[in-house]
Amino acid sequence: MTTPPSTLFDYVLGLADDALVSAQRMGWWISRAPELEEDVALANIGLDQLGQARALLTYAGAVEGAGRTEDDLAYLRDDREFRNVWLVERPQADFAVTIARLLVLATWQSELYVALASASDPTLAGVAGKAVKEVAYHVDHARLWTLRLGDGTEVSHLRMQQALDAEWPYVEELFAPTAGALVDPGALREGVLGRVEEVVVAATLSVPQVAPAIGGGRRGLHTEHLGHLLAEMQHLHRSHPGAVW
Amino acid sequence: MPNVSFDDLLADDGRVEPRDPMPDGYRRTLVRQIAQHAHSEIIGMQPEGNWISRAPSLRRKAILMAKVQDEAGHGLYLYAAAETLGVDRADLLDQLHTGRQKYSSIFNYPTLTWADVGAIGWLVDGAAIVNQVPLCRCSYGPYARAMVRICKEESFHQRQGFEILHTLSHGTPGQRAMAQDAVDRYWWPALMMFGPPDDDSPHSAQSMAWGIKRFSNDDLRQRFVDMTVPQAEALDLTLPDPEIRWNDERGHYDFGEVDFGELTEVIKGNGPCNRERMAHRLRAHEDGAWVREAAAAYAAKHAVPEEGAA
DSSP: OOOOHHHHHHHHHHHHHHHHHHHHHHHTTTTTSSSHHHHHHHHHHHHHHHHHHHHHHHHHHHHHTSOOOHHHHHHSOOGGGOOOOHHHHSOOOSHHHHHHHHHHHHHHHHHHHHHHHTSSOHHHHHHHHHHHHHHHHHHHHHHHHHHHHHTSOHHHHHHHHHHHHHHGGGTGGGGSOOTTOSSOGGGGHHHHHHHHHHHHHHTTOOOOOOOOOOOOGGGTOOOTHHHHHHHHHHHHHHHSTTOOO | OHHHHHHHHHHTTOOBOTTSOOOHHHHHHHHHHHHHHHHHHHHTHHHHHTTTTTOSSHHHHHHHHHHHHHHHHHHHHHHHHHHTTTOOHHHHHHHHHTTSSOOOGGGGSOOOSHHHHHHIIIIIHHHHHHHHGGGGGOSBHHHHHHHHHHHHHHHHHHHHHHHHHHHHHTSOHHHHHHHHHHHHHHHHHHHHTTOSOGGGOTTHHHHHHTTSOOSOHHHHHHHHHHHHHHHHHHHTOOOSOTTOEEETTTTEEEOOOOOHHHHHHIIIIISSSHHHHHHHHHHHHHHTHHHHHHHHHHHHHHHSOGGGOO
16 A cells, blocks of 8 residues: 555654644743753753654655755745644643643654554654654653652642643544554554553543544644744744745 | 862862862852853853744754753753852852852843854854863863863854854855844954953952963953954954954954953843843743752652651
């Protein structure tokens, strides 16, 4: 079975945009983290995500075959052309939200990349094989902080629970059917939720019972937040058309 | 008695280690200097961090994130070096937050354009290297060793800054103008990084005698000018000082007079960004308090033996 190039392009772009938008949010923390070690750690995670995004965007450009580079795809698409899930695009200026989101995202990426590493597409398998090791560290970092915050003080317990409640509506979109998917998103659901919920319970927190958000990121339908994120990210590049940096 | 071995060690150009006897003044001077250096690293994350979200290519974004991350790492080594002198990081941060300890005045200048990221790498990291290379031979072992590692990374950062400016100065007219403007704004503040002139530097003589400082402020400033003028030519950018010219007799470049009045004002808190830099740092610290408290509470809970736990 071969995937038509246009849907493979959209699929790869979706994974690339998840990583790129996450990296953009993570970069905000550098110089704002609760302690210096955490500035280093969050920068590290953001750098890994950015590296994954660059490899995936470059591959998406090759699949498309229209000569678009990683920068063309990152800087010259509008929000309706982005394919990331809603989980990653909303503001992330609260440490508990950052950790809750990273726990979900990195656990999902970890299951996904393991599956993709043995997929039929050799380029994607290569990118995923490298990323598996990186996201294992992200999962571990998020797990340790979930435990500390959940089982720390009363305040941190409450804030971590509120963060989980806030992020949970956006979890389901990760498992929605996606055109061109080389790994069935629904097949990852049980493994991802099992791992995440185990951490949540160990942290003395409860698994939120909330209705999923409607989603639509994979089809280019986003929250209002993405436009602002892209305006900031893209403005300099777009102000100097054709310039080399 | 303890001073004998300390003096012998210095006379021998040896290294003082944490458990060695040392005069109180030596310890206090080092704590102040290392802490201010550490504070400079973490405040220095802000002006460049200001461009992470807007870096004009993904490659530049990755390089910049890694660079600002290195600065956090330098802060960590330096606080650790200071801790070998019997102080702790939380107290030092408290002194920064309450204005009792300072950080390098250069970070009170704004990064208005992308080219400023290049100018900081080239000029500010360049000046820092000239200041810091001699510290690799500082008489206090832990500081000297931290500086060896930091200088390696700084020299990498300086080349990255040069390369950003080189790309801009050979780019579009708009990019070239951006590069020249950044150099125009950062040149004089970079020269101020070497501190007041020698005849107005009260602590220098004692620091030299203790082997903490190896060269005078003016000597280091001259070394920086001599190193940088040819690099500016290679960049095809102009340094904003009409008095720069080679002096055969001295074997150095002459240069114009630095406005040390501006340096004094910036140190006093009246630079363009002093208030913003401190507010940003304080906000990060205060917003993170509940997280640090949670980590401490969790560690305490899980360190207690089970049978004693409430």
